[in-house]
Amino acid sequence: MRGLSGKGVLISGGTRGIGLAAGHRFLEEDCRLFVSGLDEAEVDAAVKELDASGGRVAGTAVDVADERQVDELVAAADAFLDGVDVLLNNAGTAVREAFVAIDSERWDRIVDVNLRGEFFVAQRVARRMIERGRGGSIVNMASTNALQAEAGYAHYNASKGGIAMLTRTMAIELGRHGIRVNAICPGKISTPLQGEAEDAAYTERFVGERIALGRSGTPEEVASAYAFLASEESSFITGELLVVDGGQLAM
Numbered sequence: 001m002r003g004l005s006g007k008g009v010l011i012s013g014g015t016r017g018i019g020l021a022a023g024h025r026f027l028e029e030d031c032r033l034f035v036s037g038l039d040e041a042e043v044d045a046a047v048k049e050l051d052a053s054g055g056r057v058a059g060t061a062v063d064v065a066d067e068r069q070v071d072e073l074v075a076a077a078d079a080f081l082d083g084v085d086v087l088l089n090n091a092g093t094a095v096r097e098a099f100v101a102i103d104s105e106r107w108d109r110i111v112d113v114n115l116r117g118e119f120f121v122a123q124r125v126a127r128r129m130i131e132r133g134r135g136g137s138i139v140n141m142a143s144t145n146a147l148q149a150e151a152g153y154a155h156y157n158a159s160k161g162g163i164a165m166l167t168r169t170m171a172i173e174l175g176r177h178g179i180r181v182n183a184i185c186p187g188k189i190s191t192p193l194q195g196e197a198e199d200a201a202y203t204e205r206f207v208g209e210r211i212a213l214g215r216s217g218t219p220e221e222v223a224s225a226y227a228f229l230a231s232e233e234s235s236f237i238t239g240e241l242l243v244v245d246g247g248q249l250a251m
Contacts, residue, residue, distance in 0.1 A: 003232030004029040008081025010074070011035045012064055012121050013091030013141070015046040017191035021219035022088055022226045023050045023057070029227060034077035034084075035059040036091070064091045064117030065109075074124040083132050086230045087125045089118045089140045094197040096152040107155045114159035119166060122181075126174055135178025137230045140167045142183040144245050152198075160185075164241055171239030180238040182229045187245025189217045212247025 009026050013019040014035030023033055027050060035050070037043045040061035051057035058080045062073045077084055093113045095106065122138055129136040145153055146160035167183040174181055188194065188207055194216075207216055225244045228234055243249060 001029055001227050001231035001233050003235075004031055004086075004227065004230060007031045007085040007230075008077075008083055009033050009086040009088065009230070010077040010081070010084045010121075010125065011088040011090055012062075012073070012117075013037060014059065014088070015039070015042040017193055018141075018186070018189060018219045018222045018226075019088070019090040020046055020049070021223040022090065025220070025223040025227050026086075026230075027051070027056065029231075031086070032081055033057045033059075034080050036062045036064075036073050036077075038063060038091075063113075064121055065112035067120055070117070070120040070124055074121065074128065078128055083134070084125050084128060085134075085136050087122065087136070087138045088226055088230070089121050089138060091117055091121070092141055092193070094153065094156045094193060096198040096202070098152060099154040102155055110155040111159045111162075114156065115162040115166070118163055122166075122170060126170070126177075126179060129179050130174075130177050133177075136180075138170065138174075138179060138181045139226055139229045140170075140181070140183040142167065142185045142241055144185050144187045144243060144248055146183075146185055146241065147243070148249055167241065168239045175238055180229075180234070182234070182238060182240045182242060184222060184225050184229070185241050185243045185245070186222050187211065187217060187243075187248040189219060189222055189244075191219055210248055210251050211245070212251055215246065217244060217246055 015037030142163040143160040146164040170181040
């Protein structure tokens, strides 16, 4: 992809699944990385996997729902990367359960991570991009659930719908600073999070009935979309929601 070589990339939720695949892809594009995750051991393992020789990747454990921890994350990433050029705002969580069964604790946690957390990270990175004055690219993680409701995911659907409008608002306000803001809307992707959120039988039935290509996507396929939106190949694209779903929404 044009324009990615040498860029400093912050990946929240970069220790497994889509985030880890994105790390590998952006290293292939000759970027430097700072990754975060909730678990310190996972962060250490991801950094070692991504950068066995050392020097191009660093990371830290952070709960993006905690404003203070986000401040520390962005400061550390900015220092290591000599400025964040690209943010992949990827951290998220999901659980499948009936609307009438959701308690306040579960609702708060999913909205706090998926919406509040993405807001905190994006805002802190955007402030530094504006101060530095060389623009940048922010790519938020939304979902097809931001565009089409799925039963059993009321809290997740609501949080991702919020990301869709947050993305568009950010694009409007940050464009004059040379900062592009887009979001990715993946469908069913074979990740650890999907496996934790729902049972295999449900996923298999969903894929068979509702995805035109008849399979789940891979983290690497979403990582390619991240690379496109971060690169100069998409230099006149902002405020968009890029669907990566194997034809799910077309069904």
